[in-house]
Amino acid sequence: DYIFYTDWQWTSSVVFSVSQSTMLAVGAVYYMLFTGVPGTATYYATIMTIYTWVAKGAWFALGYPYDFIVVPVWIPSAMLLDLTYWATRRNKHAVIIIGGTLVGLSFPLFNMVNLLLVRDPLEIAFKYPRPTLPAYMTPIEPQVGKFYNS
Numbered sequence: 042d043y044i045f046y047t048d049w050q051w052t053s054s055v056v057f058s059v060s061q062s063t064m065l066a067v068g069a070v071y072y073m074l075f076t077g078v079p080g081t082a083t084y085y086a087t088i089m090t091i092y093t094w095v096a097k098g099a100w101f102a103l104g105y106p107y108d109f110i111v112v113p114v115w116i117p118s119a120m121l122l123d124l125t126y127w128a129t130r131r132n133k134h135a136v137i138i139i140g141g142t143l144v145g146l147s148f149p150l151f152n153m154v155n156l157l158l159v160r161d162p163l164e165i166a167f168k169y170p171r172p173t174l175p176a177y178m179t180p181i182e183p184q185v186g187k188f189y190n191s
Contacts, residue, residue, distance in 0.1 A: 054149075054156060057113045062148035065089070065115055066141040069122055073136070079127045086119035106168070108159050114151040118144045 069082035090112065097110040122140045129135035 054111070054152065057111070057152060058149040061089075061113055061115070062118065062145050065119060065148070066122065066144040069119060070126075070137055070140060073123075073126050074133055079123050079130075082119035082122040082126070083116060086115035089113075089115050106160070106165055109165075111152075111155045111159060113148075114154065115148075117151050118148045121147055 065082065065086060069085045072085065073079065073081045093110075093112045097107075097112055100110045101107050121143045122136075125140035125143060126136045129139060
């Protein structure tokens with residue numbers, strides 16, 4: 042269970058960093074270029090933050106620990122993207138390259154704060170053991186070499 046929770050937290054951190062920084066950069070740049078409205082990224086990030094708080098509440102209602110789902114910090118990276126769009130308004134490629142780079146580099150840094158707030162995985166593992174798997178999902182040990190000498 043300790044391995045389960047540490048792996049879960051590390052995996053969720055990496056997945057958040059890669060997928061959601063990409064999602065923020067691509068989605069917000071598309072809308073900014075389409076609408077021409079600076080501030081779109083921050084608006085988008087605010088909606089995503091609210092959505093994730095709702096999802097976190099749903100997981101908590103299912104019996105998971107409150108900090109099992111870590112809410113990503115989108116808004117500061119989105120503000121950097123909006124500032125980049127405002128500064129490079131005449132060059133559409135600059136906002137994609139510079140803004141995307143800023144989001145990709147800043148998003149994991151802002152989310153490191155989340156990892157400091159997560160409780161000790163060993164404590165979580167003892168308080169919330171994983172439910173037992175049903176029989177049809179229980180892994181079977183491999184029978185390799187069992188009849189080697191017969």
